[in-house]
Amino acid sequence: MQIGGAVYNLAIPNTFLSLTNRSVRPAQIVRGVAHLCCVLLVLAVAAGAADWSVPEQQLARKIVAVTGVGAVALTVENRSSLGQRESEVIQNGLRSALEGVGIRFVKTENVGARVLISLSENPASYVWVAEIRRGEGEAAVVMVSAPRPEGSTVPNESVPLSLHKIPLWAQEDAILDVAVLEENVTPTRIAVLGAESVTLYQLQAGKWQPEQVLSIVHARPWPRDLRGRVIAARDHLLDVYLPGVICRSAGGTPLALNCRETDDPWPLVPAGLSGGVVSNFPSAGSSSFSNGAAIPAVGAFYSAERNFFTGVLTPGLGKFTTVSKFYSAAFLPREKYTLWLFAATDGRVHLIDGVSDQAIGVNWGSDVASLKTFCGAGRQVLAASSDQGDGDSVRAYEFPDRDPVAVSAAVDFAGPISALWTEAKADTAVAVARNRGTGSYEAFRLAIGCSQ
Amino acid sequence: MRLFDWRLVVVSSVSIFAGVVCSGMLAAAPAETRPQYGGTLRVAMRAAPASLDPAFSDPAEGDSAFSYSANGTPADSFARRSLTWLIFDTLVTIGGNGRVQPALATSWQAAPGNQSGNQHWQFRIRRAVKFHDGTPLSAEIAAASLRFANPAWNVTVTADADSVVIERSTIEPATSDSDLLAELALPRNAIVKRNGDSAPSGTGGFHVVDWKPAKTLTLAADENSWRGRPFLDTIEIEMGKSFREQMTALELGRVDLVEIAPEQTHRLAQEGRRVTSSNPMELLALLFARDAASPDEKLLREALALSIERGSIRSVLLQGAGEPAASLLPNWMSGYEFVFPTGADLPRARQARDLVHTIPMWTLGYESSDPIAHLLAERVALNAKDAGLALQPSSAATADLRLVRIPLASTDPWITLSKVAATADQPAGKESGSVEGLYTSERAMLATRRMIPLFHLPVSYAASATLNNWSLRPDGSWTLADAWLGSGKHD
Numbered sequence A: 001m002q003i004g005g006a007v008y009n010l011a012i013p014n015t016f017l018s019l020t021n022r023s024v025r026p027a028q029i030v031r032g033v034a035h036l037c038c039v040l041l042v043l044a045v046a047a048g049a050a051d052w053s054v055p056e057q058q059l060a061r062k063i064v065a066v067t068g069v070g071a072v073a074l075t076v077e078n079r080s081s082l083g084q085r086e087s088e089v090i091q092n093g094l095r096s097a098l099e100g101v102g103i104r105f106v107k108t109e110n111v112g113a114r115v116l117i118s119l120s121e122n123p124a125s126y127v128w129v130a131e132i133r134r135g136e137g138e139a140a141v142v143m144v145s146a147p148r149p150e151g152s153t154v155p156n157e158s159v160p161l162s163l164h165k166i167p168l169w170a171q172e173d174a175i176l177d178v179a180v181l182e183e184n185v186t187p188t189r190i191a192v193l194g195a196e197s198v199t200l201y202q203l204q205a206g207k208w209q210p211e212q213v214l215s216i217v218h219a220r221p222w223p224r225d226l227r228g229r230v231i232a233a234r235d236h237l238l239d240v241y242l243p244g245v246i247c248r249s250a251g252g253t254p255l256a257l258n259c260r261e262t263d264d265p266w267p268l269v270p271a272g273l274s275g276g277v278v279s280n281f282p283s284a285g286s287s288s289f290s291n292g293a294a295i296p297a298v299g300a301f302y303s304a305e306r307n308f309f310t311g312v313l314t315p316g317l318g319k320f321t322t323v324s325k326f327y328s329a330a331f332l333p334r335e336k337y338t339l340w341l342f343a344a345t346d347g348r349v350h351l352i353d354g355v356s357d358q359a360i361g362v363n364w365g366s367d368v369a370s371l372k373t374f375c376g377a378g379r380q381v382l383a384a385s386s387d388q389g390d391g392d393s394v395r396a397y398e399f400p401d402r403d404p405v406a407v408s409a410a411v412d413f414a415g416p417i418s419a420l421w422t423e424a425k426a427d428t429a430v431a432v433a434r435n436r437g438t439g440s441y442e443a444f445r446l447a448i449g450c451s452q
Numbered sequence B: 001m002r003l004f005d006w007r008l009v010v011v012s013s014v015s016i017f018a019g020v021v022c023s024g025m026l027a028a029a030p031a032e033t034r035p036q037y038g039g040t041l042r043v044a045m046r047a048a049p050a051s052l053d054p055a056f057s058d059p060a061e062g063d064s065a066f067s068y069s070a071n072g073t074p075a076d077s078f079a080r081r082s083l084t085w086l087i088f089d090t091l092v093t094i095g096g097n098g099r100v101q102p103a104l105a106t107s108w109q110a111a112p113g114n115q116s117g118n119q120h121w122q123f124r125i126r127r128a129v130k131f132h133d134g135t136p137l138s139a140e141i142a143a144a145s146l147r148f149a150n151p152a153w154n155v156t157v158t159a160d161a162d163s164v165v166i167e168r169s170t171i172e173p174a175t176s177d178s179d180l181l182a183e184l185a186l187p188r189n190a191i192v193k194r195n196g197d198s199a200p201s202g203t204g205g206f207h208v209v210d211w212k213p214a215k216t217l218t219l220a221a222d223e224n225s226w227r228g229r230p231f232l233d234t235i236e237i238e239m240g241k242s243f244r245e246q247m248t249a250l251e252l253g254r255v256d257l258v259e260i261a262p263e264q265t266h267r268l269a270q271e272g273r274r275v276t277s278s279n280p281m282e283l284l285a286l287l288f289a290r291d292a293a294s295p296d297e298k299l300l301r302e303a304l305a306l307s308i309e310r311g312s313i314r315s316v317l318l319q320g321a322g323e324p325a326a327s328l329l330p331n332w333m334s335g336y337e338f339v340f341p342t343g344a345d346l347p348r349a350r351q352a353r354d355l356v357h358t359i360p361m362w363t364l365g366y367e368s369s370d371p372i373a374h375l376l377a378e379r380v381a382l383n384a385k386d387a388g389l390a391l392q393p394s395s396a397a398t399a400d401l402r403l404v405r406i407p408l409a410s411t412d413p414w415i416t417l418s419k420v421a422a423t424a425d426q427p428a429g430k431e432s433g434s435v436e437g438l439y440t441s442e443r444a445m446l447a448t449r450r451m452i453p454l455f456h457l458p459v460s461y462a463a464s465a466t467l468n469n470w471s472l473r474p475d476g477s478w479t480l481a482d483a484w485l486g487s488g489k490h491d
Helices: A026-047 A053-067 A084-100 B006-026 B078-087 B139-149 B177-184 B243-251 B262-270 B295-307 B310-316 B346-354 B373-386 B413-423 B435-447
Strands: A070-078 A103-105 A113-121 A125-133 A140-147 A163-171 A177-184 A186-193 A197-204 A207-215 A229-232 A238-242 A245-250 A256-261 A299-302 A309-317 A320-322 A326-333 A338-344 A349-352 A357-360 A368-372 A379-386 A392-398 A417-422 A428-434 A441-448 B040-044 B092-094 B100-102 B105-110 B119-125 B154-157 B163-168 B206-212 B216-221 B234-238 B257-260 B274-277 B282-288 B361-365 B390-394 B401-407 B451-457 B460-463
Touching (some): A053 A070, A053 A084, A053 A103, A053 A125, A053 A140, A084 A103, A140 B435, A163 A177, A163 A186, A163 A392, A177 A229, A177 A441, A309 A326, A326 A368, A326 A379, A368 A417, A379 A417, A417 A441, B040 B243, B078 B216, B119 B139, B139 B154, B139 B163, B163 B177, B177 B413, B243 B257, B262 B274, B262 B460, B295 B346, B295 B373, B295 B451, B310 B373, B310 B451, B361 B373, B373 B390, B401 B413, B413 B435, B435 B451
Parallel strands (some): A070 A103, A070 A113, B040 B234, B361 B390, B361 B401
Antiparallel strands (some): A113 A125, A125 A140, A163 A441, A186 A197, A197 A207, A229 A238, A238 A245, A245 A256, A299 A309, A309 A320, A326 A338, A338 A349, A349 A357, A368 A379, A379 A392, A417 A428, A428 A441, B105 B119, B119 B163, B216 B234, B257 B460, B274 B460, B282 B401, B282 B451
């Protein structure tokens, strides 16, 4: 009776991403939006199409066994987490079921029986309770349980301002990272990194189909707050970075994942900006954005037993070969140097230009990522932060000098952000948040749009 | 008559606005950061366990007003559950949604060769897990642990020694598949490697560093925990501390996590304390020492149940905490609690009392160490007097009926009902596995009038501002596996 992780597939067109790509025509945007609306509509209808007829008829039969055929005064109360619309659907269904077994409804209470149906629930199921009273005597109680329908949650759609949130994937099991392996306006093939495997999905006929599961072999238990990266590569499919373990896909059919225990560094600079050579594995090719000078491929050593980078860099940044332990890093190329930002474990953000280390007082969270776009100054930093509400948010910043200036509205998530990584082409980032409402992990692509 | 000074208003408004802005900036919540490793967490609790063994039975240790040990059942308390989950693991766990999840067992199935008609279930044991003393987890050790906690079970090991087989008689009260899984998820069924006189060894996230029974416990993170090393380095637990002592220690910054009485939660939350409460997981009830000996006695118990003004007791004595209860199971667990009316009905109470000629004087026992039990007992006695009954509150060890607090054993309603029944030395009826069967069983238990439910209470805790990401399990215990200490508290 092992519980498997229910997975639902969303073929969400990459509508907002296209705003960053000048080659995309408006017609494509319109088609994408229309496609998105259709998918959301279908999901919404499907989510609302729970079949309550069986418990409705069961309860109706139990009630009529007590009241007999005839007139009753019926009241229905919703004491559960069911929404008003759903409770009205059930109420109508119950009335139909009761009429089907010979019960008539009257408004006056001067009838043989008064029936109060309460739509309640417990952790396992919905519980519908009918209290049947005749005169002033004790109520007869009958009840049925109705299994909860499998949750199919539609991720919150963002309100597009300048920072756009595009759903990529959602599942119950933890998502550490998602890499888009192939795309044609919208992603058509993705790799989802979990704690124990990489799962490849292919978009076929508008629906994501699982293609292959690549197991990750590791000898030691993972640390808590497990983090990892899956990165599309150029001469092979993908690389995977996990604490103390690095894996590389091997060719052939089916694919395999060769993992080895190592403390080799993780890449901090997306391959698209560094000329394609990162760390130990040659990764994805240069992107259309690598029109400026290539940024040196800096790697950082990740602790095999914790949730942070140790601070040791390779190669170093100017005179710094070691910085404070940090959770994430971003960078902003300047004319003569690159300004690095490190979200350190001490809660501060350190700016390092190769000569000085300056801690700045910003109220950011642990995750930052760099983007290179055609908008604004061309370089933005995404930073996660915690709001007063239930979830975290991400906002884009630019650094005219050493102080961040917010250049987008905050994009909210339905829970804490567990991952924020720049994608291989460097023009988008992947954010993963755990939805507090559903408990599922939701991965989004974050893209900057030039217009508000 | 002074003229109205608009300049004063403007200056005041600007000052207030600036103050609000500044205070808002100063009070801005720190950004949510990733969990930080390190630090020592200090915890205080009322309970004073004499043993860390989850299956150890010691009715005197509990933190409840009335710790029960009927039928050899180990004394249960929320503190004991919390300690158990730090050091030990069970074969399976129950998630917040009520679903069974693998833990030390990776999978399970009905065992083949079931010819006796009894339940046979086979659990495959997780590989590469070690106890804190370095011993690898094996099916043999798991089987021995379960046999120790459940002498009535026949627990064996498969020929390939990688699975445990549990056989239970189908005449036991709780016999369905889900019952067995829920039973295995109880703390008392945690897998323990018992080492003679020394502290038992577990596979949980923390191992014992120092243990002074009933006084202090020091735990350290297990670097090789199969679930991943916890964020905290060390946990120091002080035991046997009253609610007042715990709150003082929290206010002085000497501890980070304390228990609080349900009736204190509202006030503490208003004071800005970080208070967390569970779903109602404790039953406050009147428990008679024996079954009703005659129809007259049953009528008098009925009258007592009808006389109690639960609503006003909740408002005044419990300060709005908890829920009035006329049922054994809380509504969130059963889904039907509301069909048992909780309101007082004095005319009906008097009517029932008037049917009896001789009214005995009952002694109502309460636990003197429970800060609110005396007041509750006095209030119940007052209500009873209004109905023409005679109750004498007493802190003596023996009484005709007692005010008891019963920690609800599980989020599984059948398991919980059977454990509550055991408290009252009653058999747990087993009508069917349906919710209606559950209702029928509970109703039959209530009809005996051995127990009169009063309230379902949450379990509440207060934490310091530096403690992050700690949470409550559905069973009311705290879990610190993913907790971490904020800045200034870690190494």
